[in-house]
Amino acid sequence: MDEYSDVAGGDVTIPAEVLVVGASASGLSTVEALRRKGYAGRITVLGKELHAPYDRPPLSKQVLSGSWEPDRAVLRTQEILSSWNAEFVQGDSAIALDLLTRTVRAESGRELQADAIVIATGVRARRLPGQPRLNGVHVLRTLDDALRLRTDLLDCSRLVVVGEGVLGSEISATARVMGVDVTITGPQAAPMALQVGPLVSGLLAELHSERGVRLRLGTGVVGLTGENDRVTGVQLGTGEVLPADVVVVAIGAAPATDWLADSGLRLDNGVVCDSRCRAAEGIYAVGDVARWYHEQLGGLMRLENRTNATEQAAAVAGVILGEDRPYVPVPYFWTDQFDAKIQVYGALPADAHVEIVDGDVSARRFVALYRAEGMVTGVLGWNMPKQARQRRQEIVDAFGDLVPVH
Secondary structure, X not given: OHHHOOOOOOOOOOOOEEEEEOOXXXXXXXXXXXXXXXXXXXXXXXXOOOOOOEOOHHHHXXXXXXXXXXXXXXXXXXXXXXXXXXXEEEOOOEEEEEOOOOEEEEOOOOEEEOOEEEEOOOEEEOOOOOOOOOEOEEOOOOHHHHHHHHHHHOOOOEEEEEOOOHHHHHHHHHHHXXXXXXXXXXXXXXOOHHHHHHHHHHHHHHHHHHOOOEEEEOOOEEEEEEEOOEEEEEEEOOOOEEEOOEEXXXXXXXXXXXXXOOOOOOEOOOEEEOOOOEEEOOEEEOHHHEEEEEOOOOEEEOOOOHHHHHHHHHHHHHHHOOOOOOOOOXXXXXXXXXXXXXXXXXXXXXXXXXXXXXXXXXXXXXXXEEEEOOEEEXXXXXXXXXXXXXXXXXXXXXXHHOOOOO
């Protein structure tokens, strides 16, 4: 465990000033947790976007469909933000970090120095290799992305979604409800196959097909076709071209760490941290960008979900204020597609033994336990949120059977 031993220890000095880089859900939650825990020092938040901090899960569903106005996705009202007595510097991006002086340089030339820095820069959407600049081609990560995509979908007859993961599946479902002709494509055999395994992904495939989504799965995408600077189709590895007026590329995301390349921090699929989410003395990472050592699972972990953003922020706020506890969450995410509400706790290995312990698969209302080597690793609920949450304790109990690594 020497490689991941805590990078700081002993007596803790409460920092006079904290700088949060990223006005994301995790960044905002860090500020909120610091104030809730009684921190009275100065807090500055540096954010890339001009928008007030907003929630991302609604972007692919309520905001995209138009059932929510964009303002409804705002994380906290201006009154609450003001009550935290924090300075928000918006519309300016971090471009460099000096570890020795704990100084962040921004794109505007502004330099911000603090006793403790929390990195909450999240992830950026991946694009197809060599993706051409064509009108009608979208990614979905920001509020502006969602609004641009919605505008195109309202005047669109054929949408192709490249990527069959959580985001691609949600966008496909939302667009279909909007009345768009939707095709989803990707290398996996069914929607969310990598996230939930063959049983549930097969059910999702049935659900999408029943609702009119065309599934063109099990094949890779080699490129896009276009005419007069407008996308016209998606070319598959088989040579087939799927006609499209609009294309969404939803092939995952990469941690936003480019600005840290020369910082001296260890970067490997995120900002690598110890079990306290500490990357260096006085430097922490939270949310999608953080890859920290999970003591009970005995390895590095990075989670891209809303729940982790909040929980990890609270844990880091505690460490900054002198608490000495490892961050050992039970991973959790959820997705809403058509009338399916799916909650997932823990890990769902592809080769896990799956047992239905409540409800009925044929009724699409059930709870499944996932076991690997005889141990419960995960719980999935389909339209049974309460029952799935109750089963979460079985994963906590399984964690207790693991030998913590110190």
